[in-house]
Amino acid sequence: MPLLEDLPPLAGRRVLVRADLNVPLRTGSGGQREVADDFRIRAAVPTLRWLVDQGATVTVCSHLGRPKGVPDPATDLQPVRARLAELVPEVRLLDNLRWDPGEEAGDEAFVRRLVDGQDAYVNDAFGASHRAHASIVGPPRLLPAAAGRLLAKEVQVLGGLLAAPARPFVAVVGGAKVADKLGVLRSLLQVVDRLVVGGGMAFTFLAAKGIGVGASLVDPARLEECRVLLEEAGDRLVVPEDVVCLSPEGTLADGGPGSGRTMVASAVPEGWRGLDIGPATAARFAACLAEARTVFWNGPMGVFEDERFAAGTRAVAEAVAACPGHSVVGGGDSAAALDRLGLQDRVGFVSTGGGASLELLEHGDLPGLAALRQASNAPARR
Ligand code: 3PG
Ligand code: MG
Numbered sequence: 614m615p616l617l618e619d620l621p622p623l624a625g626r627r628v629l630v631r632a633d634l635n636v637p638l639r640t641g642s643g644g645q646r647e648v649a650d651d652f653r654i655r656a657a658v659p660t661l662r663w664l665v666d667q668g669a670t671v672t673v674c675s676h677l678g679r680p681k682g683v684p685d686p687a688t689d690l691q692p693v694r695a696r697l698a699e700l701v702p703e704v705r706l707l708d709n710l711r712w713d714p715g716e717e718a719g720d721e722a723f724v725r726r727l728v729d730g731q732d733a734y735v736n737d738a739f740g741a742s743h744r745a746h747a748s749i750v751g752p753p754r755l756l757p758a759a760a761g762r763l764l765a766k767e768v769q770v771l772g773g774l775l776a777a778p779a780r781p782f783v784a785v786v787g788g789a790k791v792a793d794k795l796g797v798l799r800s801l802l803q804v805v806d807r808l809v810v811g812g813g814m815a816f817t818f819l820a821a822k823g824i825g826v827g828a829s830l831v832d833p834a835r836l837e838e839c840r841v842l843l844e845e846a847g848d849r850l851v852v853p854e855d856v857v858c859l860s861p862e863g864t865l866a867d868g869g870p871g872s873g874r875t876m877v878a879s880a881v882p883e884g885w886r887g888l889d890i891g892p893a894t895a896a897r898f899a900a901c902l903a904e905a906r907t908v909f910w911n912g913p914m915g916v917f918e919d920e921r922f923a924a925g926t927r928a929v930a931e932a933v934a935a936c937p938g939h940s941v942v943g944g945g946d947s948a949a950a951l952d953r954l955g956l957q958d959r960v961g962f963v964s965t966g967g968g969a970s971l972e973l974l975e976h977g978d979l980p981g982l983a984a985l986r987q988a989s990n991a992p993a994r995r
Contacts, residue, residue: 787911
């Protein structure tokens with residue numbers, strides 16, 4: 614992959630930087646939209662700083678949310694632009710790329726408009742590099758191109774997990790949708806010593822084992838695949854042995870308080886919903902992590918936004934932080950959970966990409982990385 618040093622001299626040149634500034638926003642006290650978590654914005658700074666210091670004129674572009682090809686005030690990048698200006702005032706940020714249908718369609722005319730007047734392109738948008746969108750795969754066909762500092766670091770760290778992990782290597786995967794994660798679970802089982810599964814997705818595994826799941830989230834179309842994985846992996850695949858359940862009439866806290874009764878059970882009663890791993894499971898997961906020399910964690914263990922179902926995610930976050938080995942956390946909700954618990958500084962590396970980190974671990978490559986390797990200035994092609 615070409616790096617910043619593989620670009621032609623940049624003094625007085627114009628550089629287009631694709632960053633992933635898709636950050637969570639919130640409504641401030643005055644009713645204005647503001648950045649709720651600037652992790653991805655701060656992560657983009659080293660590359661922007663380097664380019665500015667080289668004397669380049671830098672234009673940054675990003676998507677925000679999923680606006681479906683039309684301008685929409687709810688996905689205006691203005692709050693992000695304001696925060697970015699506090700960190701690096703010398704750069705300009707274009708409007709939300711996804712306001713144009715050409716971005717997600719990978720449209721060639723849109724690519725040409727983006728690169729118009731630019732002399733070089735830098736992809737530092739690790740979190741969006743699993744998308745074969747115009748701004749990710751198009752510019753390297755037309756301009757000298759390079760991976761930014763963040764993208765290069767992400768690939769080095771996540772790729773290192775697959776290449777030569779210190780053992781035992783334990784992966785903890787959670788989150789709601791089992792269908793989205795079966796591919797990465799299969800790939801992880803090729804390299805890890807232990808794969809620990811929690812979160813909503815665990816209930817399809819429990820159902821596949823014939824354990825009562827009540828009204829918990831289950832994907833009936835994936836039961837057979839889960840059953841086969843459990844059989845093939847044997848005791849390398851660890852699933853919950855107890856869960857925290859919510860009574861049938863109960864509701865989840867959503868800003869306000871939730872309602873209903875909770876209990877810990879090894880099988881979920883009829884009509885109840887399992888919404889977090891139980892204390893015995895949390896202890897077992899923590900014990901797996903305590904002996905690991907390499908850890909990868911992606912996805913919450915329960916509905917942690919509701920305090921009644923936050924203990925499992927907190928226990929895993931603390932165990933990941935306490936693990937003396939090399940720890941890597943895949944972005945999104947797990948990074949947010951670490952941040953809320955004040956544990957971000959205690960893990961080895963927090964990826965800025967959720968989906969992207971999983972796809973890189975699953976396939977060993979991403980469309981955005983492949984595009985950079987094809988650039989005319991890539992080391993192997995010169
Ligand atoms: C993310 O936040 O996962 C990335 O920015 C990619 O966004 P997307 O899932 O909407 O493509
Ligand atoms: Mg995503």
